[in-house]
Amino acid sequence: MDAAQSIRDALSRAFQTLGIPEEATLEHPGELENGDYATGAALRHAKQTGMKPRELAEKIVAEAGKIGGISKVEIAGAGFINFYLAPETFAAVLEEARSSDTWGANENEKGKKTIVEYTDPNPFKEFHIGHLVTNTIGESISRLFVYAGADVKRANYQGDVGRHVARAIWGLIQSGESPEDVKALGRAYAAGAKADIDGSVAKAEITAINREVYDRSDEKINDLYDRGRKTSLDHFEMLYAILGTKFDFYFFESEAGPFGKEVVLAHIKDGVFKESDGATVYEGEKKGLHTRVFLNSEGLPTYEAKELGLSKMKYEKFPYDQSFIVTGNEIIEYFKVLLAAMNDVFPDLAKKTTHVPHGMMRLEVGKMSSRTGNVITGESLIADLSEAARERAKESRAEDADRLAEQIAVAAVKYQILRQATGKDIIFNREQALSLEGDSGPYIQYAHARAQAIVEKAREQKVEANVNPAAEPSEVARLLARFPDIVERAAKNLEPQLVANYLVAFASAFNRWYANEHILDGTPAASHKVALADATRITLKKGLWLLGIEAPERM
RNA sequence: GCUCCCGUGGUGAAACGGAUAUCACAGCAGUCUUCGGAACUGCUAUUCCAGGUUCGAAUCCUGGCGGGAGCACCA
Numbered sequence: 033m034d035a036a037q038s039i040r041d042a043l044s045r046a047f048q049t050l051g052i053p054e055e056a057t058l059e060h061p062g063e064l065e066n067g068d069y070a071t072g073a074a075l076r077h078a079k080q081t082g083m084k085p086r087e088l089a090e091k092i093v094a095e096a097g098k099i100g101g102i103s104k105v106e107i108a109g110a111g112f113i114n115f116y117l118a119p120e121t122f123a124a125v126l127e128e129a130r131s132s133d134t135w136g137a138n139e140n141e142k143g144k145k146t147i148v149e150y151t152d153p154n155p156f157k158e159f160h161i162g163h164l165v166t167n168t169i170g171e172s173i174s175r176l177f178v179y180a181g182a183d184v185k186r187a188n189y190q191g192d193v194g195r196h197v198a199r200a201i202w203g204l205i206q207s208g209e210s211p212e213d214v215k216a217l218g219r220a221y222a223a224g225a226k227a228d229i230d231g232s233v234a235k236a237e238i239t240a241i242n243r244e245v246y247d248r249s250d251e252k253i254n255d256l257y258d259r260g261r262k263t264s265l266d267h268f269e270m271l272y273a274i275l276g277t278k279f280d281f282y283f284f285e286s287e288a289g290p291f292g293k294e295v296v297l298a299h300i301k302d303g304v305f306k307e308s309d310g311a312t313v314y315e316g317e318k319k320g321l322h323t324r325v326f327l328n329s330e331g332l333p334t335y336e337a338k339e340l341g342l343s344k345m346k347y348e349k350f351p352y353d354q355s356f357i358v359t360g361n362e363i364i365e366y367f368k369v370l371l372a373a374m375n376d377v378f379p380d381l382a383k384k385t386t387h388v389p390h391g392m393m394r395l396e397v398g399k400m401s402s403r404t405g406n407v408i409t410g411e412s413l414i415a416d417l418s419e420a421a422r423e424r425a426k427e428s429r430a431e432d433a434d435r436l437a438e439q440i441a442v443a444a445v446k447y448q449i450l451r452q453a454t455g456k457d458i459i460f461n462r463e464q465a466l467s468l469e470g471d472s473g474p475y476i477q478y479a480h481a482r483a484q485a486i487v488e489k490a491r492e493q494k495v496e497a498n499v500n501p502a503a504e505p506s507e508v509a510r511l512l513a514r515f516p517d518i519v520e521r522a523a524k525n526l527e528p529q530l531v532a533n534y535l536v537a538f539a540s541a542f543n544r545w546y547a548n549e550h551i552l553d554g555t556p557a558a559s560h561k562v563a564l565a566d567a568t569r570i571t572l573k574k575g576l577w578l579l580g581i582e583a584p585e586r587m
Numbered sequence: 588g589c590u591c592c593c594g595u596g597g598u599g600a601a602a603c604g605g606a607u608a609u610c611a612c613a614g615c616a617g618u619c620u621u622c623g624g625a626a627c628u629g630c631u632a633u634u635c636c637a638g639g640u641u642c643g644a645a646u647c648c649u650g651g652c653g654g655g656a657g658c659a660c661c662a
Contacts, residue, residue: 062602062609072605079642109606110643154662191662285662311660322590328660335662364591365657391592392656424625440625451611452600455592457655459599464612468625471600471611478625486622493622521603533601536610547618547627565622587625 035101035121036517039069046095050088052077058115060517064510067106067114074111085111117513123501125513129567130497136574138520142181147346148174150358151277154191155264156200158218159271161393162360164410165458168449169390170358171277171580172528179578180523185280185350189342190268192261193286198242199224201256202234211260214267271411275442276580281349285338292341293333295377296326304376316369324369335363336370343374343381354384356526361389361455388526391457393449417441420466421474429586436584440474443581447473450532450579471536473581476572479539481587483569486551490562495552500560508545509564511538515571519578528579535575542568 036058043056054077058069074089081088089107099105103118129135150170153163170186177184191197203220204211206227211217227234244250245257272278296305296312305312310329314336317323326337333341339357346355359367367387374382395408418441422433430436444465449458451471468474490497514534522530551561573583 057603059603059605061606063606066606070606075605075642085642112606152662195661308659313659316659320590322657323659325660330660332660334660338662359662361592362656363662366662368591369659389592428625429623448599456600457593461599461612464599467612469612472625474625475611478623482623482626489622525603527603529601530603533610540610543626544628546622547624550622552622587623 035099035117036069038100039102039115042096042099043071043073043092046092047073049095050081050091052081052092060514061112061114064507066108066112067104068117068510068513069115071113072111074107074113078111089113117505117510119503119505120501122505122509122513123499123503126499126509126563126567129512129515129570130499130563135570136515136519137179137181138516138523139181140520140523141177144177144182144353145185145351146177146182146354146356147185147187147281147350147352148177148356148358149187149189149283149342149346150174151272151279152189152191152359153268154194154196155261155268156192156197156217157221157264158409159268159411161395161408161410161413161460164275164413164445165390165393165449166358166360167272167275167277168446168580169388169454169528170356171275172446172450172531172578173356173358173388173523173526175578175580176519176523176526176528176531179519185352186277187281187283187346188279189283189285189288190265191285193245193284193289195228195238195242196221196225197245197257198238199228200260201241201245201253202227202238204256204260211256212263214263217260217263274414274438276582281346283342283345288338288342288345289333290341291345292337292339293327293331295341295344296333296337299377304373314369314373316372319372321369321372322365324366326373336366336373339370340374340377343385344378347378347381352384354386355381356386356388358388358390361391364389386526388454390454393458393460395460395462414438414441414445417444417462417466421468424468425587430584431586436587439582439584440468440477440587443473443477443576444468445473446579446581447476447532450528451536453529454527473579474587476535476539476576477581477583477587479542480569480572480576480583481585482546483542483565483572484585486546486565487562487569490552490558490565493552495558495562497563497566498559499563500557503557503560506545506564507541508538508568511541512564512567512571515575522578531575531578535572535579538568538575539572542572 040056047054054073058071061067061070074085078085078088086107089111093105101118101121102115104116106114108114148170151163151167153159174184174186200221203224209216228238244253248254299305305314311325312327313323313325315323324336325334327333371382418437421440422437425433425437448460448465518530518534552558576583
C-alpha cells in the first residue's frame, strides 16, 4: 500500500544480508529528475565494505529485488539509489487526497497529551509584534501535533500583575479616561511608563499602586484594575479570533506568582534555592549557567519562579506527556536556568518540557503606516496590511472584500514569519509581504482559489473528476505525494517552515501546470486533470491550515 | 570581558554531511484568439576569511573578522 514503506522494507532486508548497519531511511531528492525517493546508503558504507559506492549500490539494488509500487530504480551520481513511483501509486495517492479526511496526517504522536504555551501578552499593554510571532509559531506547532494525532491543548499565559499594570492605572488616574477604551489604556500605559522613568513623584505613586494591586487594598484601584483587565482581555480575544487561535487554558501571573513563590520557599530547606543578598536565587553557575533570582529582595517572584509554578499548574489541569513553551529567544539563557531548577524540583516535568525560542521580528523602519505613529503593534500591522489589501480585494470575486483583505493580511504576516527557520530574526518587508507575488502567503492562497475555481467550473460543465491510473505522473502529482512526509518531518523537528517552503514550491508547480495545460479541454483526459486539480486544492487547503492561514475560495 | 546565536547573488531566504547550491524580490528581455495576469517563460548574479576532518563541507572542528542577544532582583 505505502510505497515508501515497501522501499524501506526492501532496503532493510538488503542491508541485513549485506551487513550494512543502518536503518533504512529515505530522502526526497531536491530535483524531481532524481526520483521520488532516494538513499545515499551506498555512499556512506562503501568504505567499510571495501567496495566502490556504485558497486555497493548495485548489490543493494540486486538484493532489494522487485519493489511494489515502484516503476524504476536507478543508480545515479556518485552512488545514489533513486526510486521512481509507478503511475498507479500516484493514482492511489490522488484518490486518498480526494477522499480521505486523514490525508497528510500521521500517528507519530497518537494520543500523546501535549500542551503548547504561546502568545503570552500582557493585559494593559499593547499586543506587540513579538506576540504576533509567538502566536503564529505556537499555533502552527499546535496544528502540526494535531495532525500527528496528539491530544493538543493550547495555553496562554498572561501578565495581569506587575509594574506595567501599575503604570497603566497611574496613567488612567491622571487622564481620567475610561478603562473600557483599549486605546485609552494604551495611552495610559505610555504616559505611566514615561512618568515612571522621568519623575520621582510618579515613581513612588506607581510603586504604591503596584502594591495595592497585589493586595487589593484600594477600592478605586480595584475598580480600574478589574475593568481595564477585562477590556484588555476581551480585546486580545478579538485578535485571537482574527489570527485563528482558540485557547483551551488561560493562566495568569496573578496565580502563577503566589504558587511559584510557594514552590521556591518549599525548596530552600533541601538546598535547591539559596538566600543571597536578600534575594532567593538558583545557583546556575555551579552547572555552567547563570545564577538567577527567583524571589527578589522584596520576596516577590520573578519570571523564573512564576514559570516554575506554572509548569505544575499546567500539569494539574492537564497531565501532559509533553509541554512546549514558545517565547522570544532573548530568554534562552533564563530558560536553561529554569529547566535546571525544574529538574531539581519537578524532575518528571522538566523532562517533558521543551523551550521553543524564536527570533525577533524587525521592521524596515520608515516604511510602515504613519497613521499609528512610531509604535507598530501587532494589530496595527495587520490593520495596515488589511487596508493595503482592501483595494485589490474590492476588485476580486469575493463576496466580502473586507473579510478577504483581512485573510490576505493575516496570510501575508504569518507566511513571512513561518517561511524561515524558527529562531532566526525575521526581517519584515512590507512591500514583499503585500506584493502577493512569488514567495508569499497570498500566492499560495491564490493557487488554492484557482484550483477551487477550476473544480467548480468542471462541475458546472458536468466534467467528472476521475483519476486515470495510467496517467503519466506530472510534477504536480509528484510533489503532492510528498505532502505527508513533509508534515511528519515538520512536526518531528518543530519546523513549520518545512511546510511553508513546500507549499510555495507546490503552488508554483501548480501554477506552472495551469499555465501550460488546458484542463477543461473537452477530451477524455480532462477527467484526470480535474481530479488532479481537486487533489491540489485539498492539499493546499490542508497545508495552509497547518500554517494557521485561511484558504479563501475566491479572491 | 565572558556565554550563546548568526554570517549564502544587489535584497530577503532555502538546502535532515551528498547529486549542477534552490527559491522569491529587484534589474533586463519575453508570453495573453487562455479554464482567474495576485500568473507563466528566459537572462544576469551567491556559500565572510584561513586552516582542519571526510570518498564528499554552506552544513562538522579550530582560529580570525563582522553582526545580534544575554550576563541576579523586568519579562
